[in-house]
Amino acid sequence: MAMLEVENIHSYYGNIHALKGVSLTVDEGEIVTLIGANGAGKSTTLRTITGILKPRDGRVQLDGEDLSHYKPHEIVYKGIAMVPEGRHVFARLTVSENLDMGAYSRNSKQEIADDLERMFTLFPRLKERRSQVAGTLSGGEQQMLSTARALMAHPRILLMDEPSMGLAPVLVEAIFDTIKQINKEGTTILLVEQNALMALSVANRGYVLQTGEIVLNDTVDKLKKDPTVQKAYLGME
Amino acid sequence: MFRNWMQRITLTDVVIWAIGLAILIGVIWGSIVTLGTGKYSTATWIDLTLIGLALGGVYALIALGYTLVYGILRMINFAHSEVFMSGPFTATFAAWALVGAGWWNKYPILSLLIVLGVSAVVSSIIAVLLERIAYRPLRTAPRLVPLITAIGASFFLQYVFRGLYGSGLKGYPEMTILQGFWMLGSIRVFKTQAVAIVGAVIMMLILYGIVQWTKLGKAMRSVSENKEVAALMGIDVDKTISRTFAIGGAAAGMAGILYLLLFPVAHFFMGFFPGLKAFTAAVLGGIGNVPGAFLGAMMLGLLESVGPSLFLDGLGIPAPYQLKDAIAFSVLVLILIFRPTGILGERLAQAKA
Numbered sequence A: 001m002a003m004l005e006v007e008n009i010h011s012y013y014g015n016i017h018a019l020k021g022v023s024l025t026v027d028e029g030e031i032v033t034l035i036g037a038n039g040a041g042k043s044t045t046l047r048t049i050t051g052i053l054k055p056r057d058g059r060v061q062l063d064g065e066d067l068s069h070y071k072p073h074e075i076v077y078k079g080i081a082m083v084p085e086g087r088h089v090f091a092r093l094t095v096s097e098n099l100d101m102g103a104y105s106r107n108s109k110q111e112i113a114d115d116l117e118r119m120f121t122l123f124p125r126l127k128e129r130r131s132q133v134a135g136t137l138s139g140g141e142q143q144m145l146s147t148a149r150a151l152m153a154h155p156r157i158l159l160m161d162e163p164s165m166g167l168a169p170v171l172v173e174a175i176f177d178t179i180k181q182i183n184k185e186g187t188t189i190l191l192v193e194q195n196a197l198m199a200l201s202v203a204n205r206g207y208v209l210q211t212g213e214i215v216l217n218d219t220v221d222k223l224k225k226d227p228t229v230q231k232a233y234l235g236m237e
Numbered sequence B: 001m002f003r004n005w006m007q008r009i010t011l012t013d014v015v016i017w018a019i020g021l022a023i024l025i026g027v028i029w030g031s032i033v034t035l036g037t038g039k040y041s042t043a044t045w046i047d048l049t050l051i052g053l054a055l056g057g058v059y060a061l062i063a064l065g066y067t068l069v070y071g072i073l074r075m076i077n078f079a080h081s082e083v084f085m086s087g088p089f090t091a092t093f094a095a096w097a098l099v100g101a102g103w104w105n106k107y108p109i110l111s112l113l114i115v116l117g118v119s120a121v122v123s124s125i126i127a128v129l130l131e132r133i134a135y136r137p138l139r140t141a142p143r144l145v146p147l148i149t150a151i152g153a154s155f156f157l158q159y160v161f162r163g164l165y166g167s168g169l170k171g172y173p174e175m176t177i178l179q180g181f182w183m184l185g186s187i188r189v190f191k192t193q194a195v196a197i198v199g200a201v202i203m204m205l206i207l208y209g210i211v212q213w214t215k216l217g218k219a220m221r222s223v224s225e226n227k228e229v230a231a232l233m234g235i236d237v238d239k240t241i242s243r244t245f246a247i248g249g250a251a252a253g254m255a256g257i258l259y260l261l262l263f264p265v266a267h268f269f270m271g272f273f274p275g276l277k278a279f280t281a282a283v284l285g286g287i288g289n290v291p292g293a294f295l296g297a298m299m300l301g302l303l304e305s306v307g308p309s310l311f312l313d314g315l316g317i318p319a320p321y322q323l324k325d326a327i328a329f330s331v332l333v334l335i336l337i338f339r340p341t342g343i344l345g346e347r348l349a350q351a352k353a
């Protein structure tokens, strides 16, 4: 059984039919990527998984449990955390306070302290700036903070929405290295990206989303060789 | 550069600055005249300052409710003056019950704590119900809608409490241990004022500590920045908003008892002026900002108590003390014109960017 199972979801914004029957699965330990052009519905898919958006049809299951009846904050307790598109750190809170909020769903002080250490090892920059207000961090640092904050929930699965957006190429490399590292340490990842090349280089499997529908679904090796993917997402002729 | 600057000035700017300058000159001139005549003794000035600080403390505790709710919902809870009224009005009856039981002067500290507790709990419950019933269903409505609802709720609560407790004035019993004054060196401090000042400062510090250092406080600040992202942290946004109202309500309820120490009369309309002044204080300090609310409230309390004698008297205005309420509202209008972000507001805006 897959860890995360999205079954035929239809999500709407008012009358806009943003997701037209999206299905995907993520197995424990995998990195799965969801790629697609701007406006394809990638963020909408993640928002539906986290319960912020309720699908009109279809369902999301985690370890076989239907999540439809849970509110967004309850879904965090089930083990899903998200790094939202555009990072959205709490600008007026300090780095430390942001990380505290990431661990909001947890109680064990010891485990939280251990994970905090782990985050500071993963992102030494955050340690240097821990008492600084998050709004004063650079874009790359905010991305680190947003990622660390989500990891502080100690999720079973981490959803990442375009972590490379707006970052300089060196930072993009660094972010993808971290993604591999986090996954190696045991966190399952569903990665949404427009940067298909990078996404396909770190993931195990991928889905291609086009105007609210999954049009392709395969291992990354096969996707990289697919002519439509090469043309539309990898910029090859 | 200078030319550019010149071109950007409009007639409105000129008029506004002229008004500002006229007021400033008036205040300075009036103060000089008053001080020159030596009409008031140093002792009087000290008395007025102490009254100002006590009032400021009360306003600060009420202002906290406006500022917290604004921070989290971006709405002005105009019914907060009634949240403020509900607690002390109810507590006045509790106070008389304690008098009847013979506890009031026998166990004054315990009695005071009971009355504070009753007031805080009632105001807190009213605030939470207000949010749950009147505001929550409107959370996604355009901003004007909850604002109008708040004004409606304000009238509703006034009439509910008038219905419950009557439209008359209800005296608040005096405590023998709080009669008279203490001497602080050569300064005479009325005991009620001292209790109000010290009590307000302690409560403000506790409330500031809650907002700044507790898990709840951090959750409140997260929700005030971004509700959706706060939910992604596992924060129950509705519950956090409820608790924000509860804290703001409790602070207002406790402020109500301090207010009764200064003006020992409760009635269904008692929230109006303190409420509006606390709102002014919150705007003056920079709404949404807790230290700002404190600062704004202290400034307003002082302006209101010292101002009439200091500059209105000097300008030859008859019965200046009756204009103390007008000072608060002039201040509100002036900040809205000159510095809508309030004193500490800019720091907030910068931090946000």
Ligand SMILES: Nc1ncnc2c1ncn2[C@@H]1O[C@H](COP(=O)(O)OP(=O)(O)O)[C@@H](O)[C@H]1O
Pocket (backbone or CB within 6 Å): A013, A016, A018, A036, A037, A038, A039, A040, A041, A042, A043, A044, A045
């Ligand atoms: N808040 C919203 N209100 C209305 N339409 C929206 C909203 N958010 C997204 N959409 C629409 O839903 C579709 C999918 O958007 P989104 O999931 O953000 O795409 P992606 O993340 O793939 O760029 C787009 O057509 C977009 O215009």
Ligand SMILES: [Mg+2]
Pocket (backbone or CB within 6 Å): A042, A043, A044, A085, A161
């Ligand atoms: Mg998106």
